[in-house]
Amino acid sequence: MIMTAATQTSLRDAMYAMSLAKAVPDAELLDEFARLYPKYADALTEFAIELAIDSLMHRSDEEDVPADADAISDVVSRVMSQFENQLFERRQARAATPPARAATASVENPFAALDRQEFRALVSQLDVNSAFLSKLRDRTIEPISIPKAYCRHLAQEMDEDADAMAAHLYAPQESVAAGRQLYKAEGKPAATARQSFEEAVKTSGLSEEQQRRLLSFRD
């Protein structure tokens, strides 16, 4: 666990981080956290004491699994009911609220800064075609189906951070429309159903060789 940013982190997050860092906190860990979060030093010391005693009481770091996968206790049943209700309310609230651009504003589209010429240059560099690259740009490919290896390759070719590229591919489609080279149509682009990576490769008019190479990216 590497703790680098002390700022803007809540006490809760600091306690989580301490709990994850070591099975039993030691002097070095406590000193490190007190240095990183001087504002919370006292609270973290108290927590470390509880953590140390708890670790001695319950040393196991192994999963506790129920003996019977089908039996559901009253407690779990009640919690599931709460969960279903909350999930329903969340869906209702979402449906009633227009999509908030602000919610996705922090996810940057690495293609947005490219003008038409740069976009075409990237098409050549990646040895794909505009249709396929547009799908990556417009987030019309189901991100879980994109091989991590291809995401890394794309990030490397565009000189981007791999995590930032993955965050872009995972972001909702509505935040894409900021790019300079994107849309000619006057109408507002609507979110479309996402294709799988394989489908996107096979339906973009790529050559056999290009398709074979893209589909060879596997995790």
Add this chain to the structure above:
Amino acid sequence: MARPLLNKNLARPPGIERKIDIALTQDWATLSRRARETNPQSGDFLPSECLVHLLRDAIRRGEDRIARVLMPQLLKRAEANLERTVPDSRMRDAESVRHEILSDLAMMFTQDGTEGHEDELDFYECKFLRALRFLRIDHVRKALSERKELTDLPESGDGQDEPALDDEMLARLSRMASIGPSQEDALYLPEVIKALDKLPPDQKRAVVLRRIIGHTEEQTAKICKVDKRTIRYRLAAADKQLKTMKEDL
């Protein structure tokens, strides 16, 4: 490809990342079967960290059917852990505390991504049991404090010049903290730890900071904002109480 974590200070263990990537390519029926596998040695077993990721992903994509299948399995594992760590014998109303913890855990998923809950579940995707440990300690601490079950034992008034009476026992605690208990220690030290947990807060702080966490006497005094002599006194008083308890075992 697994969705990146929002908390940039965290990273999933590579083994978990690999298992998530594989699970993300599997269909609903396969995931449903794998989620019900209870043998951790089985290749089909999905670690809780994977279940957390799959649940978050399903809820974000509006795949509530998957969420409904995975959530009970995750809750049942958490419940099994809580039945061991917050047993009925530990405190009054332990079942209600376990319920509150499970409820908080489940609600994290419905609040995931909202203000104040942007990345809380990232911790659970990295080390589920240790993240759950924080939630458990936090709830138990609050419950004990609310129900005033932490009754301070009377301070020993004449122990100022007493030597540390049972260094051997506390050395065992310290060793147990770092390498795990020996067979002999495992027999009676859990009782010692419970007694340690019930010491008056000042003594408990001194013993844990000095003997378990491993601070020097000077550092312990500084953290407790007292002088070294007071720390020596508190340790001696704690030793005396723990020794009495050991003799009763």
